[in-house]
Amino acid sequence: MKIMVCLKQVPHQDARLDVRPDGGWIQEDNIKFEINSYDTYALEEALRIKDAGGAEVVVVSIGPERVTQSLRTALGMGADRAVHVKDPEADASDPLGVAKILAAIAKAENPELILMGLMADDGNSAAVPPMLAELLGFASTTSVMKVTRSNGSLQAERELEGGALEVVELTGPSVLSVQTGINQVRYASLKGIMAAKRKPIDTKSVADLGLAGKVGAAAAKIKIEKIYPPPKGKGAEILTGSTDEIVNKLVGKIKELGLL
Amino acid sequence: MSESPGASFREFDLFVPTPEHALLAQTLHQFVAREVEPQAAAHDRSESFNLALFHRAGELGLLSVTLPEEYGGAGLDASAAVLVCEALASSDPGFALAVLAHSVLFAQNLAVNGNELQKKHFLPDAASGAKIGGLCMTEPAVGTDVLALRTRAVQSGEDYVLDGVKTFITNGGIDEHTLGDVFIVYATTGPERISSFLVEKGMAGFRLGQKWKDKLGMRASFTAELVFEGVRVPLSHRLGQEGEGTLHMMRNLEVERLTLAAMSLGIAQRCIEVMIRYANERKSFGKPLREHGQIQRYIAESFAEYRAARTYVYDTARRMDLRATGQRIDADATKLFASQVGKRAADHAIQVLGGYGYMGEYVVERLWRDAKLLEIGGGTLEAHHKNLAKDLARDPARVRR
Ligand SMILES: Cc1cc2nc3c(=O)[nH]c(=O)nc-3n(C[C@H](O)[C@H](O)[C@H](O)COP(=O)(O)OP(=O)(O)OC[C@H]3O[C@@H](n4cnc5c(N)ncnc54)[C@H](O)[C@@H]3O)c2cc1C
Numbered sequence: 001m002k003i004m005v006c007l008k009q010v011p012h013q014d015a016r017l018d019v020r021p022d023g024g025w026i027q028e029d030n031i032k033f034e035i036n037s038y039d040t041y042a043l044e045e046a047l048r049i050k051d052a053g054g055a056e057v058v059v060v061s062i063g064p065e066r067v068t069q070s071l072r073t074a075l076g077m078g079a080d081r082a083v084h085v086k087d088p089e090a091d092a093s094d095p096l097g098v099a100k101i102l103a104a105i106a107k108a109e110n111p112e113l114i115l116m117g118l119m120a121d122d123g124n125s126a127a128v129p130p131m132l133a134e135l136l137g138f139a140s141t142t143s144v145m146k147v148t149r150s151n152g153s154l155q156a157e158r159e160l161e162g163g164a165l166e167v168v169e170l171t172g173p174s175v176l177s178v179q180t181g182i183n184q185v186r187y188a189s190l191k192g193i194m195a196a197k198r199k200p201i202d203t204k205s206v207a208d209l210g211l212a213g214k215v216g217a218a219a220a221k222i223k224i225e226k227i228y229p230p231p232k233g234k235g236a237e238i239l240t241g242s243t244d245e246i247v248n249k250l251v252g253k254i255k256e257l258g259l260l
Numbered sequence: 261m262s263e264s265p266g267a268s269f270r271e272f273d274l275f276v277p278t279p280e281h282a283l284l285a286q287t288l289h290q291f292v293a294r295e296v297e298p299q300a301a302a303h304d305r306s307e308s309f310n311l312a313l314f315h316r317a318g319e320l321g322l323l324s325v326t327l328p329e330e331y332g333g334a335g336l337d338a339s340a341a342v343l344v345c346e347a348l349a350s351s352d353p354g355f356a357l358a359v360l361a362h363s364v365l366f367a368q369n370l371a372v373n374g375n376e377l378q379k380k381h382f383l384p385d386a387a388s389g390a391k392i393g394g395l396c397m398t399e400p401a402v403g404t405d406v407l408a409l410r411t412r413a414v415q416s417g418e419d420y421v422l423d424g425v426k427t428f429i430t431n432g433g434i435d436e437h438t439l440g441d442v443f444i445v446y447a448t449t450g451p452e453r454i455s456s457f458l459v460e461k462g463m464a465g466f467r468l469g470q471k472w473k474d475k476l477g478m479r480a481s482f483t484a485e486l487v488f489e490g491v492r493v494p495l496s497h498r499l500g501q502e503g504e505g506t507l508h509m510m511r512n513l514e515v516e517r518l519t520l521a522a523m524s525l526g527i528a529q530r531c532i533e534v535m536i537r538y539a540n541e542r543k544s545f546g547k548p549l550r551e552h553g554q555i556q557r558y559i560a561e562s563f564a565e566y567r568a569a570r571t572y573v574y575d576t577a578r579r580m581d582l583r584a585t586g587q588r589i590d591a592d593a594t595k596l597f598a599s600q601v602g603k604r605a606a607d608h609a610i611q612v613l614g615g616y617g618y619m620g621e622y623v624v625e626r627l628w629r630d631a632k633l634l635e636i637g638g639g640t641l642e643a644h645h646k647n648l649a650k651d652l653a654r655d656p657a658r659v660r661r
Contacts, residue, residue, distance in 0.1 A: 069279065073283060190320065193280055194329065
């Protein structure tokens with residue numbers, strides 16, 4: 001079985017984010033990056049399938065040179081191979097552009113299962129997985145909490161609004177987008193780290209994938225007009241009363257917001 | 261993209277020189293947050309060594325970063341050893357000390373000074389953590405003046421017979437009743453002749469003496485006295501030739517001091533982070549502490565000292581060849597400087613936190629207690645002064661090199 005895992009590199013959660021002077025994105029110089037947290041759970045799920053019954057795990061990422069670091073992390077954790085789409089032509093692709101690039105790789109790799117994060121910590125769009133599934137004609141579902149395989153079909157447990165669970169069955173090659181917290185993500189052991197040195201990272205350009213002119217800024221139908229920090233001073237509410245009253249009000253709020 | 265030497269020089273990261281170091285740093289960061297930090301306070305309080313955590317570190321390969329790959333190690337360099345010690349000590353210096361005594365004082369020592377058979381026999385278990393090792397240099401009456409040690413090894417047929425007492429041995433035991441597994445022991449085999457031997461648990465006459473209780477710090481490491489009474493050690497357990505002990509000692513002391521210095525870096529790093537956060541949150545006289553000049557001085561000085569010490573330690577690591585001597589000056593000087601930086605940072609942190617800093621919950625009091633050891637173990641400050649003054653007198657040009 002071959003599993004493709006799509007990884008996006010996003011600003012580190014501790015990174016200090018400043019908006020670029022032109023307002024088009026954040027300033028990326030001098031900040032640390034890491035693998036999108038949702039994607040790490042997708043990778044862990046793939047590695048568990050590999051550990052349980054054998055699978056080849058291919059990780060794919062789109063981005064500049066710095067993305068190699070994330071691919072190496074994935075190889076150190078146990079992925080077998082990596083594909084890196086490194087091409088300025090891919091910059092500023094909209095979700096459809098990203099899905100097209102990933103679809104081109106999937107067509108070449110021919111995986112039975114594609115695992116990815118439900119959304120990216122930075123863009124929050126959650127759009128790429130379903131688009132990718134559509135482009136490939138794969139079965140797909142989102143917000144997956146658990147994956148099991150039996151008799152050639154795939155069962156995915158999904159999280160619904162309010163925390164309810166649903167089990168769906170998918171037939172044929174599938175794209176699953178997973179929730180965070182579904183497993184305990186492993187870290188790379190020294191053995192894994194040293195083995196990763198010998199694992200290949202295959203670099204591709206947009207033209208290699210036959211997508212010249214079809215992705216990237218020029219082809220994007222969605223462009224970021226501006227990003228800005230929310231105006232200050234709104235949203236905080238101070239609860240008053242005795243400790244018990246405050247606790248009760250707080251619990252009420254948490255329930256109201258569906259966080260419990 | 262520009263490929264000028266200027267650009268690559270600027271991009272070179274002394275602290276994570278290769279992708280492997282970057283991955284190691286990432287693994288350490290996660291391991292420390294998830295598995296080391298949650299147990300640190302409890303093991304300090306109960307003065308006990310966490311054997312399960314030690315095995316877990318072995319599983320991840322963290323006990324053997326510098327050991328050759330053929331014996332189960334990762335074959336990495338001194339920078340990797342420094343990364344491990346700094347990261348572990350940022351959370352649990354006591355545990356870090358036990359790891360250092362095992363991996364650097366025992367395993368790395370054996371990897372450099374042992375023969376093929378000895379390495380094959382002992383290193384894979386040391387790499388995995390299945391067996392725990394240590395180094396026996398110090399004796400009740402002899403510390404800094406190591407060449408005056410009294411433990412004797414006398415050849416008798418195919419064996420040596422060892423008699424003597426070693427003390428303050430980290431990993432000497434794993435608990436009050438259980439001896440550690442294997443040790444490199446320095447003993448005299450004649451006047452002014454020191455030789456090194458491998459002594460294993462189970463050899464007749466080798467036993468655990470007193471356990472040192474109530475240590476000031478490093479309480480998560482087990483410190484013990486070890487007693488050798490007519491212990492028969494086969495010839496196959498001698499490292500190198502008779503009389504080569506001093507050379508083994510000198511070779512190993514360099515990486516030992518450098519990694520101990522790295523532990524002080526970890527302590528300093530954590531203390532500075534604690535200070536910064538607290539000084540932002542805590543208010544007095546209507547403003548955050550960080551706006552008070554005297555508090556600013558604690559933070560700023562510790563930060564500058566930490567960065568200077570860190571750069572010195574990692575630069576020495578970059579240049580260190582684990583198989584050769586020649587870095588004694590920098591090994592002494594890094595530990596001399598970093599140990600005091602670590603202790604000062606811990607002291608500053610307690611001061612910035614006031615009464616809270618004095619309380620266990622705020623961690624820095626534990627680090628303050630642990631920090632002191634690094635001015636004593638592996639060479640006292642005075643030993644570093646003595647070595648440095650002597651080595652620099654011999655090679656004054658070293659100042660500019
Ligand atoms: C927690 C802990 C763990 C340890 N782990 C180990 C271990 O695993 N293996 C091991 O072999 N040892 C270990 N040690 C021992 C440690 O290395 C020694 O304590 C250290 O080398 C100092 O020796 P000493 O205690 O005998 O002090 P001494 O050498 O007696 O020194 C006492 C004081 O006199 C000073 N002094 C001594 N000689 C001179 C001189 N010529 N000039 C100026 N001042 C001098 C010293 O600097 C010090 O201030 C450990 C110690 C501790 C506390």
